[in-house]
């Protein structure tokens with residue numbers, strides 16, 4: 001049997017909330033309002049995953065699928081320095097790909113799975129899981145097909161997590177409901193419906209606090225209490 005590895009988020013409080021960190025063999029989803037820290041956590045995990053296991057890392061490489069064009073290699077530098085790692089070496093161990101359509105996103109996953117069978121990866125990031133589906137399937141009449149394709153992609157992610165013992169960290173958007181004719185986003189409602197709810201092992205809801213403070217709430221997880229943790233976004237990444 002493969003054993004679970006827990007990767008530090010950079011925040012002690014957040015790690016404790018998660019029972020030690022982001023887990024391999026599982027899919028962790030983060031959703032919440034804009035600028036709530038979903039992508040910043042992705043950047044921090046890019047580095048912490050490469051730490052040795054005795055430093056709460058995963059001792060492995062990182063694959064990053066970016067559908068929103070928000071990955072910043074220069075953000076990795078101060079985060080690597082904070083953890084005492086060489087930024088160039090850290091960047092070399094992040095396999096990055098930008099996806100432009102949901103089909104492209106799916107094909108990238110297939111390619112990454114092949115790479116993971118050859119090299120020791122410990123984290124797969126998809127930021128965000130849903131954005132391209134929302135662009136590629138617009139009308140109401142396309143919703144059933146969208147959900148079917150989304151389910152296929154999520155089952156691929158589950159398979160990767162289990163086959164290669166990696167942690168999957170995916171971000172999700174919140175839904176926008178028509179309220180009085182105007183679409184208003186609901187920061188407490190994740191997109192993707194029951195298909196996404198079913199696939200995610202751990203669902204986390206992020207929101208903004210004061211300044212650089214952020215709050216993470218366990219929204220749905222089989223083994224975790226529904227409590228909250230406060231963390232900060234710092235130049236060195238996610239911290240307490």
Ligand code: GTP
Nearest residue numbers: 032033034035036037038039040041212233234235
């Ligand atoms: P969306 O993708 O728009 O839904 O938001 P998100 O949840 O991915 O937000 P993201 O992780 O991009 O967080 C953005 C916030 O991180 C900004 O509002 C800043 O407060 C903070 N931030 C971004 N870059 C830096 C940085 O270099 N240093 C510090 N200290 N904070 C940063």
Ligand code: MG
Nearest residue numbers: 038039040070
């Ligand atoms: Mg983001």
